[in-house]
Amino acid sequence: MKELTPKQIRSFLVTIPSTKMDEPMAEHTYLKIGGPARLYYVAAKADEALEAIKIAQKEGIPWYVMGGGSNLLVSDEGYRGLVIQMADRTLEVKDRAVTAAAGVLIGFLARKAAEKGLGGFEWGAGIPGTIGGAVYGNAGCFGGEMKDVTASVEAYDVNRGELVTLSNQECRFGYRDSLFKHGPHVIFSVTLQLPSGNAAESKMKIDEIISRRRKEQPQGAFSAGCLFKNIEYTDDSTLDVLKRSYKIPTEMLRRKRIGAGWLVDKAGLKGTTIGNAQISPAHGNFIVNLGGARAQDILALSSLVKMKVRDEFGMLLENEVQLLGF
């Protein structure tokens, strides 16, 4: 990627002077990894983000919109363009509809909905990151997924240059997938439609979910959540090699989805360390930064895992984490 020219930078800064230069992305990612963003702008409202995008487009500046940085790996060299962080945290609850700006934290939304007596989103309580990012990746855990609760999404369709409101169907959600991963859109706000519940029961469910996360996933470590998608298969022969050596958990067979963490575990890779990055001893699909790890260390570990899982089980792992600046 080419360096931005002084003219490009000047043109941007003249219109949006609050933009920071050479902002270390390690300070904005859960992994605590990443070199500088040449330009870094925190957009407090959707129209501010839109203005920044339009200037970037006009000046030929590459741009990237980030949510909470919880599922993001930024290269050690950083990003030679503009990073826009969506920081609008406006939240409105009306009857059973919760409308949240893209920058609202998922956990905050989950607790607010529960307090208001709405059910069905307790599972969101322990997910790090923003609701915009959650919709983008159809985030989910413990049986829930964004696709089950999203009624509509307001976004900027970059190709058409207009604001659009998309229904749940139009978002084309799939496992850790959505329309937004395939065509450039910027998510501005999300409306969830939730069933009526009971505040006390929801609070109990939230406590249960948080304690399960504490037990099953690494705590207190810098990570980007699960690094790989679980492997979906249609053809049972995909499992031939794996079946010879291991008994595959029934739940995985039922869902036709083999856990990436389970595979990493079976490949004996938990605890493997490169530089200051480690495959978590607690869960095979989490790579943790032990302190001072580089993006290169994470990539090297990720390649090692992909190779070993391919060689041993004939299965291909795909990244779940988003990459920037590579």
Ligand code: EPU
């Ligand atoms: N397992 C192992 N060893 C491991 C990890 C898992 O044997 O090192 C076994 C577990 O014991 C369990 C099975 O594998 O029997 C599935 O593990 P888990 O319940 O942890 O679920 P997962 O499929 O590994 C998915 C999501 C997580 C989500 C959890 C809980 C993906 C890639 N991961 O993990 O989401 O929190 O379910 O619902 O879909 C994320 O997307 O970033 C993420 C963390």
